[in-house]
Amino acid sequence: MPSLIGQNIGKYRVVARLGRGGMAEVYKAYQSSLDRYVAIKVLHGHLADEEDFIARFKREAKAVANLRHPNIVQIFDFDVQDEMYYMAMEYVNGPTLKAELEARSRKNQLFSLEESARIMIALCSAIDYAHSRGMVHRDLKPANFILTEEGQILVLDFGIAKMVDATKFTATGAVVGTPAYMSPEQGQGERGDERSDIYSLGVVLYHLATGKVPYDADTPFAVIMKHITSELPLPSLINPALPEAVERIILKALSKNPDDRFQSGAEFADAIRAAIGLSANDTLNKTPLLTIAPPPKIKTPPPKTATPSSSDSTTTVPCPHCGAPTPAGSKFCVSCGTNLTLPPAAPKNAPRPVPPAPPPPSKPAYVPATKSPAQKSSKLLWGLASALAILLLCGAVIVALFFFNKTKRPPTRSAADLTLQAEATLQALVTQTAAALSTPAAAPEQNTPTPLPSSTPPSINTNTPVPPTVTSKSKLGEAIIVKTPTNTPAPPTDTPAPPTKTSAPPTNTPS
Template sequence: MLERRYRVDSVIARGGMSVVYRGLDTRLDRPVALKVMDSHYSANPSFVERFELEARSAARLHHPSVVAVYDQGVDREVDGDRVYLVMQLVEGCTLREVLLEQGVLPLPMAVSVLRPTLSALAAAHHAGMVHRDIKPENVLVGLDGSVRVADFGLVRATASAGSTTGNVILGTVAYLSPEQVTTGDADARTDVYSAGVVLYELLTGRPPFAGDTALSVAYQHVNADVPPPSEITPELPPAIDDLVLRATRRDPAGRPDDAAAFLRELERISAELGLRPVPVPVPVSEQRTEMVSADPGGPPTERIAPITEASVPDAYGPSGGPRGTRAMPRPPEPEETTHEIAAVRPSPAELHEQERRRGGRRFALITLAILVVAGLLGGTAWWMGSGRYIQVPRVVGETEEVAQQVLRGADLSAEITRQLDDEVPAGTVISSSPKQGARILSGQSVDLVVSLGRPKVPDIAKGTELEQAEQALRDASLRPERDSSADQYDTEVPEGAVLSVDPGPGTQLPISSTVRIVVSKGPPPVPVPDVTGASKDEAFAALAAAGFEPYEAGRQFDSNVEGDHVITTDPAPETVVKLSGKPRVGVVLSNAVTVPDLNGKRTEDAKQELAALGLTLEVHSFFERPDSLILGQLPLAGSKVEPGSTVGVTAL
């Protein structure tokens, strides 16, 4: 048992700095995962303090792809303190086990693994946290195919502990970024690099770098670029090669700014390649950890022992790269020198004094043990009776902040659910479960329903599609209503899009109140201009200015309309037309020819003039001669005739 609450059962996994056990929270009766740190770190007060701060930070991460952190604590025993973390138990396996069975993942499956991984990292980066140890061992695959990232905050706490100095590289060498090796610095782009290396391994079945020692692998990250994965898996598209190379550039400035930027690039490429999400399979594996039970009839348990180098799996696995989180010495700069410290043997007097002190400590420990046992017997009797039960205090009607303070003061926690309410002001507790006065175990949670107040009309911009506006109102617990009689013409908002809502955005209304949606009917209809009798150029200019597209619809004869001038339009003048797009209007022009004045002209000259107008000359004369003069004509000058008509003249 850890702190008389968490029962420790079988070993799930061992790592370089901790052991993970399956366990049970006996207070809440739920299965949990217990990560117990190596005693080397548990004995370091600086680490314990930093670890507690980071555990609280990790517990604030609420994301479906993050393994939830429930609790942390220190189990203080005579043989040493045990720092532990209580986490969500994910039934399934690690991504490493998927790789060991699959070898190389198909591209759609690799993307389906990386997408939730980056989503979890994006939530951490938004909260100001850096994971620092992204690797397949820290990515869990549930039996339902879900993907979750574990160990948020833990590596950051370790890197900040007193056991880590400027001469120590902390992390998993196969996935270390160059800056982690050279300076120890880490930011969101450090996680981007490690995620890029994981993507490389998913697509090729191996990490990009391998070597005889951990440091040789680490320095390859500093001095060599990650190769394109298509060198091993040729069928990969170039866009995937480019994505991996961008994420793993040695210069952090060349990588995506954070996991959210990396995820956006992955989504864009997935859409371009038409990659659809696929389930991630969980390999069928045997139980790999022997479980020991002190009581044949009781649950299997295992003694928690300090982790030694012998208990840690081989750092180099079949994947070809170091997998365990390691603390490695960083070699000094070229000009830096090292000195050996000689061991000094204590004198006989010093040995006697040390033995005397050890005897005093043994006596003090025995006395303390007796007092502790007596106190535990009395305390246990009280605790097993009524001491562990607490009455739920009154929190209904209080603000959320006050209610949480009241529950914390009663050694209870709060689980918040929010809902709209027409009567209770926003931020006020509507109800609690269990109710006031109920007796529950100390440390349990009380479900609080907190009011969001009345719903507000959402901010629906002009031009929003009608379906989107209706859904936004339903999401706000309001009822959309379409009144076509209220629709209006608008020159800017397209037909069918939202023009406004009534009441306006931000208005508070009772739940399920009706909100009317006013929809645009597009630009208002306009009449076709009357351009009858106008010249072609004048008519075309007037129609274009009114929003129409004019075109020549043919020519006709009209004795009342001059040639090349408008007889009519199609649609007819003053017809009301809806300006949807740019409606076309046909223009019918006159082909009439105006007869010139031929009187007093020589017949030969008149003939040429009429021929230029498409008319013919017919001469009536008593004496035919070329230079005869015209005395009269029919039709008269100024008359309008059809093309090809004959003009008769009398000449002398």
């Protein structure tokens, strides 16, 4: 149900919210025509689902409005607006009996015998008056009794239980009443009669005398079953100072069988007067009832100031507790009063959040090795140095052959043999140089300085023929060719070598 604060209901201007019950929302409203405050009780919408509810509502409203008793809250008006059924009643600024019981329980303080008798006699008088006019309450409990500033006690909500009792709300299996104060027959699904109200008043007297209700359990159903089947715990075991006469009254009012109870409110009140020694003409209303519970705090929101950007429509969101539409930004639900600023409780078995796994370490990107200009120039210089060495060697061979032919000395080896050997050596060097130039140099590792090219030619394989070394004698101007031993067999010479005793190879040293 959306908030009605600031709106008009009929001739009443709603100014504050007083509370919420199982049957209605309660608001404080102002009636400007009579300059007074009233209490507006707006029934929940689900109670008007049946077609005959309107007719029953009007009939019961007239009966309740005709009740005139000093201990019954006065009903001013019953009406309907936009399918919203409400009643306007006398506004009482005081705590309920439930709040007073709770305040005294916190201080470990019980009602005195005289206070309890005064409360019960007033309630029995109001109930007996309503019963005489055919009006059964069916939901008598401390929350429906309110204490005035003058110390009097008043009964609320006459007629509402009877209106609800004929709707689908009870046809679906629900029961009307509060389990802690419900009669056994109501707990078994019966509608109950005047004696059901007597039983509820007996539970109230038990609570006043002991500070506790007779039956308590973890669930409402278990409480109802105890009212039906369990033996009543003796109140004197909780409050040993309780007079035996008062205990007998409690036991009679709480009988399981309705026929064993007091049959009227007047009979119940007479028994209480006899237990404490009062005559029928004596009254306790002369002394006001002192209360320690503070009056209920009413929070009236400040009037909203219209702004150019504001609109008449209000954005609402559902309450996470009861589902009722609530204006966006509200701190409390207008229906159930839940604090909307607190986060919802997490389920007990809710899985713990798992933090995301860290990303795997990224591998460094592969960068292909590139040859630097220094590497390329080093290879080129090495090739040029090798070619230069080959040219010098070839020139030396040619000069040696020239001087050899010019000396006319009988060579130890023929010129053709030397020429063939020189050509073979030259061909081997050219092949090796070409292979070196065609083979790419290996790229050096990163951060390793590139070695500078060496002017010394690479070593030559020992299996490659080595050309003869040219030496000169300044005295005779003759070239002496010294042959370096190789694995290549020498060709036959024109002059046969003289036989020797040993197998050593002949020497080529000139005589």
